[in-house]
Amino acid sequence: MPREIDRRSARTRKALHQALLELMLRKGYEALSVQDIIDEADVGRSTFYAHYTSKEDLLRSGFHMLREELTEAQSASHARAEASRDDPLRFSAAMFEHAARYADHFRTMIGGRGGAVAENEIRLILSDMVRQELSSTLQDGTIPRDFVVQFVVGAFLTALNWWFERKPKLSPSEVDAMFRSLVLGGLAQMITKERRQAARPAAGRDND
Amino acid sequence: MPREIDRRSARTRKALHQALLELMLRKGYEALSVQDIIDEADVGRSTFYAHYTSKEDLLRSGFHMLREELTEAQSASHARAEASRDDPLRFSAAMFEHAARYADHFRTMIGGRGGAVAENEIRLILSDMVRQELSSTLQDGTIPRDFVVQFVVGAFLTALNWWFERKPKLSPSEVDAMFRSLVLGGLAQMITKERRQAARPAAGRDND
DNA sequence: TATGATAATGGACAGCTTGTTCGGGATTTT
DNA sequence: AAAATCCCGAACAAGCTGTCCATTATCATA
Numbered sequence: 274m275p276r277e278i279d280r281r282s283a284r285t286r287k288a289l290h291q292a293l294l295e296l297m298l299r300k301g302y303e304a305l306s307v308q309d310i311i312d313e314a315d316v317g318r319s320t321f322y323a324h325y326t327s328k329e330d331l332l333r334s335g336f337h338m339l340r341e342e343l344t345e346a347q348s349a350s351h352a353r354a355e356a357s358r359d360d361p362l363r364f365s366a367a368m369f370e371h372a373a374r375y376a377d378h379f380r381t382m383i384g385g386r387g388g389a390v391a392e393n394e395i396r397l398i399l400s401d402m403v404r405q406e407l408s409s410t411l412q413d414g415t416i417p418r419d420f421v422v423q424f425v426v427g428a429f430l431t432a433l434n435w436w437f438e439r440k441p442k443l444s445p446s447e448v449d450a451m452f453r454s455l456v457l458g459g460l461a462q463m464i465t466k467e468r469r470q471a472a473r474p475a476a477g478r479d480n481d
Numbered sequence: 482m483p484r485e486i487d488r489r490s491a492r493t494r495k496a497l498h499q500a501l502l503e504l505m506l507r508k509g510y511e512a513l514s515v516q517d518i519i520d521e522a523d524v525g526r527s528t529f530y531a532h533y534t535s536k537e538d539l540l541r542s543g544f545h546m547l548r549e550e551l552t553e554a555q556s557a558s559h560a561r562a563e564a565s566r567d568d569p570l571r572f573s574a575a576m577f578e579h580a581a582r583y584a585d586h587f588r589t590m591i592g593g594r595g596g597a598v599a600e601n602e603i604r605l606i607l608s609d610m611v612r613q614e615l616s617s618t619l620q621d622g623t624i625p626r627d628f629v630v631q632f633v634v635g636a637f638l639t640a641l642n643w644w645f646e647r648k649p650k651l652s653p654s655e656v657d658a659m660f661r662s663l664v665l666g667g668l669a670q671m672i673t674k675e676r677r678q679a680a681r682p683a684a685g686r687d688n689d
Numbered sequence: 690t691a692t693g694a695t696a697a698t699g700g701a702c703a704g705c706t707t708g709t710t711c712g713g714g715a716t717t718t719t
Numbered sequence: 720a721a722a723a724t725c726c727c728g729a730a731c732a733a734g735c736t737g738t739c740c741a742t743t744a745t746c747a748t749a
Contacts, residue, residue: 279695279696279697279745279746280745280746281696281697281698281744281745281746282696282697285697285698303511303597306734306735306736307735307736307737308734308735308736316698316699317697317698317699317700318698318699318700318701318736318737318738319697319698319699319700319737319738319739319740320697320698320699322736322737322738323696323697323698324697326737327736327737361668361672362668385597385601388597389511389593389596389597393593410672411668411671411672412671412672414671415659415662416659416662416663416671417647417648419643419647420640420643420647420659420663421663421668421671423639423642423643424636424639424640424663425668426639427635427636427638427639428632428635428636430635431631431632431634431635432628432632434631435627435628435631439625439627439628440625451623451624451628454623454624455624455628455629455632455667456667456668457667457668457669458666458667458669459663459664459665459666459667459668459669460569460570460619460629460633460664460665460667461665461666461667463619463620463622463624463629464569464618464619464620487716487717487718487724487725488716488717489715489716489717489724489725489726490724490725493725493726514705514706514707515706515707515708516705516706516707524726524727525726525727525728525729526707526708526709526727526728526729527708527709527710527711527726527727527728527729528725528726528727530707530708530709531725531726534708535707535708690749691748691749692747692748692749693746693747693748693749694745694746694747694748695744695745695746695747696743696744696745696746697742697743697744697745698741698742698743698744699740699741699742699743700739700740700741700742701738701739701740702737702738702739702740703736703737703738703739704735704736704737705734705735705736706733706734706735706736707732707733707734707735708731708732708733709730709731709732710729710730710731711728711729711730711731712727712728712729713726713727713728714725714726714727714728715724715725715726715727716723716724716725716726717722717723717724717725718721718722718723718724719720719721719722719723
């Protein structure tokens with residue numbers, strides 16, 4: 274019995290995944306048909322359906338593999354990083370770096386091209402990571418854990434998207450700094466407290 | 482010449498919009514076909530294409546109308562609300578109330594059922610509102626305006642989604658309090674190290 | 690290396706959706 | 720009432736979907 278998967282299978286699947294990625298980058302996920310995929314991958318129709326039930330299934334399987342890699346890598350880094358227990362956003366820096374390295378992939382998945390499925394999968398993966406981090410650093414309060422987790426994940430995706438769409442020239446650490454500043458400190462730090470009783474925010478005084 | 486639109490036209494469009502909403506609530510936007518819509522609205526195929534070019538066009542037109550209503554309402558409230566100029570999140574409370582009243586609509590548009598188009602339209606509308614609010618309360622800092630706006634909008638949508646999906650029993654003001662606490666104060670207030678001072682966001686005015 | 694077993698492959702099929710076109714019929718406006 | 724406008728229903732080609740089957744290539748074993 275083939276304990277490992279047949280090489281033919283593996284090759285086909287790899288071709289399909291690659292074709293999907295390429296086409297998503299070119300046309301976007303939603304506008305994509307199975308026909309396009311098998312055409313790009315040079316694979317027969319029935320071959321596709323022998324491996325996956327739909328294009329959504331194909332995409333999901335890709336994320337499934339990615340998820341295993343990431344959780345593995347994270348558990349490893351989790352083991353050796355005991356020092357900064359009071360930082361609930363340990364993941365962000367590494368993730369921004371990762372995103373910069375695989376910019377095409379992330380761009381494809383997160384922007385409008387990614388479709389609802391991709392974004393959802395990403396949310397799930399990130400939610401797990403964030404939940405794990407928050408469990409050790411956050412105290413129980415009036416705000417449910419779930420809510421905080423979703424908040425952090427949403428902010429991260431927002432940051433990533435803004436980065437790619439608006440200021441792709443920024444370095445990962447710069448974006449990370451903004452992200453951390455907003456998520457950790459909130460908006461309060463940016464409000465002009467001195468003007469609360471003043472008449473009008475007329476003269477914008479720059480103080481770096 | 483028809484200064485107003487023909488009643489027949491108006492009736493047909495209304496029927497189409499209503500059918501779209503109904504079907505989105507039932508099956509979700511993505512899984513929807515034009516066939517379904519004209520079937521539900523009891524309208525001929527060619528009639529549909531006489532008014533809209535696609536189901537996306539139909540959805541967009543709905544948001545276009547909504548947008549005009551909202552911006553109008555907001556500019557009105559903007560005119561009479563000069564008191565709390567130091568609150569960058571004036572919109573949230575009213576929006577959560579609005580969402581509670583039209584729960585079905587929001588649920589349909591924002592959750593997974595809404596599709597990418599709906600969420601994008603909503604993001605655009607909210608971005609305008611938030612940008613306008615932030616322009617008067619936020620001072621220039623190291624973090625670009627765009628980034629902050631997207632951050633706030635994302636957090637709001639996250640809150641809304643969490644509310645509907647997880648704790649629909651909560652009142653609008655409760656969710657609003659959580660939202661404000663996180664967005665204004667950030668995560669720092671919830672970290673174990675600094676557990677003593679929390680509970681209240683800086684610019685929060687108690688509403689119950 | 691030869692051979693049977695296994696699994697992937699390609700092409701063909703029916704069913705469905707899409708967007709367009711047309712003339713007859715109904716409703717609104719003048 | 721007459722004219723203008725809009726709705727309707729049907730039919731059309733084109734495209735995609737998911738499933739079938741016989742064929743072919745690859746694997747494990749002797």
